[in-house]
Amino acid sequence: MRKKIIKSTVFLLLAALLLGRLNTIFRLKQEDGILPMEIFYEQERDSIDVIFYGSSHTYSDINPAVLWREAGIASFDLAGSLQPLWNTYYYMKESLKYQRPKVMVVELVRAIEEREYIEEARTVTNTFGMRFSREKYEAVKVSTPDNLIPYLLGYPVYHARYTELSGEDFEDFGDTPKGRTYKGFYPLFTTKEFDGFSDMSGVTESRELAPKTEAYLRKIIALAEEEEIPLVFMISPYQGIIDSEQQFFNRCGEIAEENGVPFLDFNLLYEELKLNPKEDLAEFSHLNHRGSTKLSAYLAGWLQEAYQLPDRRGEADYADWEQNALLWEQLYADQMLREEDGWYDFLEKLSKDKNMTYLISLDGAFDNKEQPLKEVLTGMGMPVEITEQGGVWIHSPKGDQAFAGQADMQYYMELGDSDLLIRRNSVGTQLILDRENCLKTANGINVLAYDELNGEFVTAVGFDAQQGYGCVR
Amino acid sequence: MLFNSLQFGVFFPLVVLLYLLVPRKMRCFWLLIASYFFYMGWNPKYALLILASTVITWLSGLVMGRVPEEKRKLAVAAGFVLNLSILILFKYFDFLLANVNTALRMLHLTVVDKPFDVLLPVGISFYTFQALSYTVDVYRGTVKPERNFFRYALFVSFFPQLVAGPIERSGNLLTQIQKLPEKKLWNYDRVAGGLMLMLWGLFQKMVIADRAAVLVDQVFDNYQMHGWFGLSVGAATFALQIYCDFASYSTIAIGAAQVMDFQLMENFDTPYFAKSVSEFWRRWHISLSSWFRDYLYIPMGGSRCSRKKRYRNLMVTFLVSGLWHGAAWTYVVWGGIHGLYQILGYELKGIRTWINEKLHTKTDCFSYKLGQIMITFLLTDFAWIFFRSNSLTDACRYIRRMFTKLDFWSLFNGELYNLGLDRPEINILLLGLVLLLLVDLVRYVRKERFDSFLKEQNLWFRWGVLLFLVAMTAIFGVYGPGYDAKQFIYFQF
Numbered sequence: 001m002r003k004k005i006i007k008s009t010v011f012l013l014l015a016a017l018l019l020g021r022l023n024t025i026f027r028l029k030q031e032d033g034i035l036p037m038e039i040f041y042e043q044e045r046d047s048i049d050v051i052f053y054g055s056s057h058t059y060s061d062i063n064p065a066v067l068w069r070e071a072g073i074a075s076f077d078l079a080g081s082l083q084p085l086w087n088t089y090y091y092m093k094e095s096l097k098y099q100r101p102k103v104m105v106v107e108l109v110r111a112i113e114e115r116e117y118i119e120e121a122r123t124v125t126n127t128f129g130m131r132f133s134r135e136k137y138e139a140v141k142v143s144t145p146d147n148l149i150p151y152l153l154g155y156p157v158y159h160a161r162y163t164e165l166s167g168e169d170f171e172d173f174g175d176t177p178k179g180r181t182y183k184g185f186y187p188l189f190t191t192k193e194f195d196g197f198s199d200m201s202g203v204t205e206s207r208e209l210a211p212k213t214e215a216y217l218r219k220i221i222a223l224a225e226e227e228e229i230p231l232v233f234m235i236s237p238y239q240g241i242i243d244s245e246q247q248f249f250n251r252c253g254e255i256a257e258e259n260g261v262p263f264l265d266f267n268l269l270y271e272e273l274k275l276n277p278k279e280d281l282a283e284f285s286h287l288n289h290r291g292s293t294k295l296s297a298y299l300a301g302w303l304q305e306a307y308q309l310p311d312r313r314g315e316a317d318y319a320d321w322e323q324n325a326l327l328w329e330q331l332y333a334d335q336m337l338r339e340e341d342g343w344y345d346f347l348e349k350l351s352k353d354k355n356m357t358y359l360i361s362l363d364g365a366f367d368n369k370e371q372p373l374k375e376v377l378t379g380m381g382m383p384v385e386i387t388e389q390g391g392v393w394i395h396s397p398k399g400d401q402a403f404a405g406q407a408d409m410q411y412y413m414e415l416g417d418s419d420l421l422i423r424r425n426s427v428g429t430q431l432i433l434d435r436e437n438c439l440k441t442a443n444g445i446n447v448l449a450y451d452e453l454n455g456e457f458v459t460a461v462g463f464d465a466q467q468g469y470g471c472v473r
Numbered sequence: 474m475l476f477n478s479l480q481f482g483v484f485f486p487l488v489v490l491l492y493l494l495v496p497r498k499m500r501c502f503w504l505l506i507a508s509y510f511f512y513m514g515w516n517p518k519y520a521l522l523i524l525a526s527t528v529i530t531w532l533s534g535l536v537m538g539r540v541p542e543e544k545r546k547l548a549v550a551a552g553f554v555l556n557l558s559i560l561i562l563f564k565y566f567d568f569l570l571a572n573v574n575t576a577l578r579m580l581h582l583t584v585v586d587k588p589f590d591v592l593l594p595v596g597i598s599f600y601t602f603q604a605l606s607y608t609v610d611v612y613r614g615t616v617k618p619e620r621n622f623f624r625y626a627l628f629v630s631f632f633p634q635l636v637a638g639p640i641e642r643s644g645n646l647l648t649q650i651q652k653l654p655e656k657k658l659w660n661y662d663r664v665a666g667g668l669m670l671m672l673w674g675l676f677q678k679m680v681i682a683d684r685a686a687v688l689v690d691q692v693f694d695n696y697q698m699h700g701w702f703g704l705s706v707g708a709a710t711f712a713l714q715i716y717c718d719f720a721s722y723s724t725i726a727i728g729a730a731q732v733m734d735f736q737l738m739e740n741f742d743t744p745y746f747a748k749s750v751s752e753f754w755r756r757w758h759i760s761l762s763s764w765f766r767d768y769l770y771i772p773m774g775g776s777r778c779s780r781k782k783r784y785r786n787l788m789v790t791f792l793v794s795g796l797w798h799g800a801a802w803t804y805v806v807w808g809g810i811h812g813l814y815q816i817l818g819y820e821l822k823g824i825r826t827w828i829n830e831k832l833h834t835k836t837d838c839f840s841y842k843l844g845q846i847m848i849t850f851l852l853t854d855f856a857w858i859f860f861r862s863n864s865l866t867d868a869c870r871y872i873r874r875m876f877t878k879l880d881f882w883s884l885f886n887g888e889l890y891n892l893g894l895d896r897p898e899i900n901i902l903l904l905g906l907v908l909l910l911l912v913d914l915v916r917y918v919r920k921e922r923f924d925s926f927l928k929e930q931n932l933w934f935r936w937g938v939l940l941f942l943v944a945m946t947a948i949f950g951v952y953g954p955g956y957d958a959k960q961f962i963y964f965q966f
Contacts, residue, residue: 004661011936015943022947120954147954149479156479156953163897 019155025169028128028158032056033080036184037129040078040095043180044317048099049309050075053091054107055083056186057236061287062107064183065328066296068321071304072311077184080126084113085216087126090139092220094130096227103307104224105232105299111217112248114210120144120151128154167417181323187289188282189335194239196277200246200267206254207247217252221259230307237266237275237295240284262306266295273298289335330355330453337449341471343463344376346447351380355453357396357415359422363429364443366390368465373445392422392429397452415450418457433460440472441465474514476671476725477679477952484511488632489732497654501623504653504733508632512595515636519594522559527629529555530604531622534611538618549612553605560601563594568800596636598797602764604629607643609768616643624650633729637722639740639760649735656734663731666924669939670728673912673923676942677721679950681905684898685714687951691893693861696871700880703892704871711861712854713906716744719758728924743917745853748845750814753853761797765790784819788812798860803868807859814852901949 028034036059050073052058058079067073078095080087088106095101123143130136132152140151150156161169209217224231233256235249249265256263266273273294275281280291287295303309312318333353340346350358360382367373374387382393385404394401394413403409403424411422415433423430431438431448439446440462449458462472474480488507495503513520533552537545561569570585577583607628610616619625628647634640649656692699692707699707723740730737740760747753754762766775770790776783788809795808829836855872862868880888890896915926927935 001661007932008661008665011939014936014940018940018944019947022944026948150954153479155947159948159950159953162948163895 022159023155025165026158026161027154028124028161029168030081030125031186032059033083033122033125034129035182036076036078036080037091037094039180039182040076040129040184041098041131043076043099043320045098046100047317048074048076049102049312050105050303051092051095051099051101051103052077052079052105052107052184053088053095054079054236055110056081056286057109057238058107059184059186060188060282061236061292061295062105062299063185063187063292063296063328064321065185065325066293067300067303068313068325070297070300071309072313073300073303073309074312074318074321075183077186079107079184080122080129082110082118082122083126084110084115084118084122084143085213085220086142087122087139089216089219089223090130090135090142091126092223094133094135094139096223096229097133097135101229102309103230103232103303105234105303106220107236108217108233108249108252109236109238111209111213111252112245113213116212117143120147123147123151124157127151128157181320181327183321183324185292185328187292187328187331188286189289189338190282191279191288191290192281192283193279194277194281194284197237197239197270197275198241198267200241200243203243203246204250205247206250207244209248209251214255217255221255221261224261232262232264232303234264234299235267237270237273237287237291238285239277239281241267264302289332293332327454330451331456334449334451334454334456334458338459343371343445343469343471346461346463346471347376347380350447350449354397355451356458357394357398357450357452359392359394359420359431359446359448361392361422361429361431361439361446362386362390362444363439363441363446364390364465366444366465368468371469373469392424415448415457416455418450420448431460433457444469444472474511476722476729477675477950480514485729492733493658500653500656501627501650504632505623505627505630508627508630508635511632512630512635515595519597522563522594522597523600523630524626526556526559526601526604527626530608530629531619531625533608534618534625535620537608537611545612549608552608556601556605560597563597565796565800599638599640600629600635602761602797603640606640606764606768607647610643616647619643619647619651624653631730631735633726633733633735634723634737637719637726638758639723639726639738640764641737641760645738646735658734660734662928663734666928667728667731667733669924669927670731670922671725672728672939672942672946674721674724674726674728675950676905676946677717677724677909679946679952681902681909682714682717682721683951684894684902684905684949685710685717687898688893688902689714689861693863693867693871696867696874699874699892700878700883701875702880702883702888704875704878706889706892708854708858708861708871708875711857712745712850713909715857715860716741717909724923743913745850746846746913746917747849748842749849750811750818750852753849754811761794765794769793780819784816787815791815802865803859803862806865806868807856810856810859811853814856905945905949 050067052062052064052075056079059077062075062077064073064075064077067075076099078091080091083091085108088110092104092106120143123140127136127139127143128151130139137148137152140148144151208214221231233252235252246267249267253263253265255261275287275291275294280287280294282288282291312321333349337346337349337353340349347360350356360377360380362377374384377387377393378384381395381400383402383404385391386393386402389405391402391404392409392411393403401411401413403411403422408425409423413420413422418434419432421430421432423432428442429439429446431446433448438448438460440460441464444465445463446460447462448460450456451458459473463469464472474484484507488504492500492503492507509520509523512523530552533548536548540548570587574585577585607616607619607625611618619628625647627650628641628643631641631646631650689707689711692703693711696704696707720741727737727739738760740758742756742759744753744757747756770786773786773789774782775786778786791808791812792805793808794811795804795806798804798807828834835841858871859865859868862871883889890899894902912923915921915923919926921929927938930938
């Protein structure tokens with residue numbers, strides 16, 4: 001009998017391990033609500049000075065790396081996609097179990113929420129990152145009372161992800177280049193041009209918030225008072241704002257004033273932020289990498305002045321924030337490279353980047369004799385034979401590789417998790433990255449760039465010699 | 474409370490745990506409470522119906538035990554009439570009314586616009602038949618009337634088989650309930666075997682049946698959009714779906730009962746390996762077909778009568794069996810087709826033998842038996858089209874399209890992946906089908922059930938199979954609130 005009990009226990013243990021592993025693989029790892037909370041738990045206890053709460057307008061518009069660079073503020077974006085205030089409230093309660101921030105900033109765009117419940121997909125992004133706790137239970141209950149158990153367990157909701165699994169699902173996020181250095185920011189590297197911003201200065205009347213939304217707004221104020229932590233309300237700037245939304249925000253301002261909570265409505269402060277509608281917006285609702293940098297820099301100054309927050313730069317315990325800023329700066333540089341269409345400036349940016357592995361392939365009639373191509377390339381360190389005969393040059397922080405001439409060659413290398421296969425023969429060149437040929441031009445310069453710091457492929461670009469080195473992407 | 478629900482995942486272990494802990498005399502009460510709780514999970518009000526059915530048949534049994542022989546008929550008739558009245562009222566009233574109204578319309582008379590319009594009480598056909606079989610058994614003297622109401626109530630409502638069978642006989646289940654205080658509850662091998670059966674049943678239901686249902690629903694609800702290929706795949710998949718759906722419930726029921734030291738009767742025995750339609754009915758829903766055999770077919774005269782009467786008995790039995798499955802003409806026709814198959818089977822037996830002799834066909838070889846199995850499957854699958862279709866008109870149109878829209882090119886143009894399940898889902902379904910085939914082959918060839926076969930194997934194989942099934946069900950089972958990747962695309966905010 002004893003043997004049978006041991007056997008059953010071992011079997012049950014194996015089954016539990018198996019199910020546990022399946023849960024780790026299948027669980028959702030979205031950056032728009034789940035990862036920020038999961039990585040929040042990884043932060044050193046009581047190390048964060050400012051926590052930003054709210055929806056996508058928080059995690060895409062406020063960049064902790066910029067606050068760090070500007071004023072040494074240790075901040076974190078703890079937000080979820082389309083997060084209603086009732087979820088924000090439980091995020092705040094949960095976060096205060098682990099951190100004692102000096103200021104809590106709540107972005108209130110979702111005060112426009114008039115529904116009693118939002119769609120369940122949002123319950124996923126706003127509760128799945130939370131550890132099992134009373135706060136999580138309440139957050140799920142207030143969001144989807146009819147599906148309480150599956151959403152608390154999680155696995156029944158996401159077990160059918162088998163068709164969308166990728167390599168990332170088999171990795172522990174702690175091992176990724178981001179890991180605990182990630183501070184919840186989700187940059188939008190796209191740009192949509194607008195002629196201007198909507199002028200909201202004329203909208204002075206206010207509109208009652210939905211009862212559930214107002215109730216939780218007041219709970220947030222009460223929580224901050226109870227915890228004796230200064231609270232700030234803000235509204236992120238966005239191009240698509242309409243009058244009725246501004247009226248809701250005006251009501252938020254009134255409630256803030258009643259309770260002595262500072263209220264920053266950035267839809268009335270476009271000029272102070274120096275936002276450019278042609279360059280700084282990702283789309284009608286969010287700022288892009290440039291716009292978020294401006295807003296974050298403004299916030300850094302404002303918070304520093306209002307609350308005299310400590311400058312943590314140089315403190316050993318805050319190395320994560322420094323690392324996060326470095327990663328961000330590299331991502332920003334990567335984006336600048338993606339946006340660059342001129343061959344000369346592109347190569348110059350590339351050559352100055354110390355964290356980049358890049359491949360330059362000179363193919364076909366690559367030199368149109370009209371530009372100082374050879375000088376620029378030899379200046380970067382490319383061997384002269386390649387600049388004369390054509391070929392492939394790979395520059396990496398770990399060392400260079402050069403393949404001159406048109407002779408048959410095949411070379412394989414790994415770029416992070418990607419596979420790169422280079423083939424050259426009399427017919428031409430193939431630059432096969434993860435089964436896709438990235439060769440952009442048969443006559444000219446082909447470049448592949450890989451960001452070693454963030455472990456991300458940056459761009460594949462060609463400059464066509466026959467088109468005056470026009471950019472081909 | 475469905476077997477594949479989280480609620481049952483909590484309910485069952487709790488019931489078993491307390492069943493092991495309560496005093497011997499309390500076991501019956503505890504299981505009775507648990508069974509009523511289980512049933513009330515659907516609709517608490519319907520517990521009154523099962524209670525009414527229980528009281529009627531219990532009293533009928535008691536009366537039969539006390540009255541002289543000539544009055545026993547009255548008691549059994551009363552039990553039948555009252556019980557069947559409940560069944561007819563709740564299950565067939567609207568169907569009957571619709572047919573009466575059709576007749577009235579044809580005669581240009583005013584229709585009766587008072588449908589009963591209530592939700593069909595779950596499992597009413599199962600427990601009604603189980604209770605009725607008891608009254609007949611008492612009447613025939615094969616079992617003694619049960620004097621203890623609670624024991625009898627547990628017999629009618631025993632939760633593992635309450636809502637979808639197997640339809641138990643008093644000679645089996647009631648006898649086991651009577652011996653409940655003497656049962657030795659804990660037996661490692663028996664409990665482990667029961668749990669293995671439950672796991673296999675969950676796999677059948679959640680991975681195969683519920684996945685097949687997606688394709689079946691797509692094809693049957695849009696049959697106008699499909700040709701021969703899609704409609705044939707739809708019909709074949711429905712055969713798979715209904716088998717896995719129904720057999721899985723019985724398997725889980727048998728496993729759950731086995732955990733608690735109850736042996737329920739087998740309900741499915743590799744039906745699609747049957748070599749004739751009559752054999753199919755000896756392997757499909759055995760508890761129901763044997764019920765009809767014992768309480769309808771044989772009392773009407775069975776096969777020990779003239780050929781004409783025998784065919785009549787067969788036809789009546791199958792028509793009633795069709796009606797038992799559902800209150801619609803599609804089920805009646807389905808039953809009728811099976812009756813017809815059997816009659817034709819008898820009628821054409823001579824011709825078949827003559828053809829086999831003329832063609833010197835070997836009948837005792839694999840190919841002949843395989844041919845028989847395939848023909849039987851095609852015949853039963855043809856009948857399933859009526860069972861699944863939403864109306865008789867739909868069924869006829871479905872069949873007509875299947876034989877007139879001959880899109881043979883669809884075999885090769887990827888049409889299979891446009892029938893509601895994409896390529897990965899079809900692959901999972903095929904994998905499930907292979908596993909099902911293996912398990913059924915073991916059953917068919919070695920006459921061994923899944924649990925007893927596994928118990929004979931080496932530990933690494935047994936555990937490997939079980940862990941594989943756990944993982945497959947956890948990943949590929951159709952459950953949860955319907956996560957849809959499209960719902961989560963970042964820019965929807």
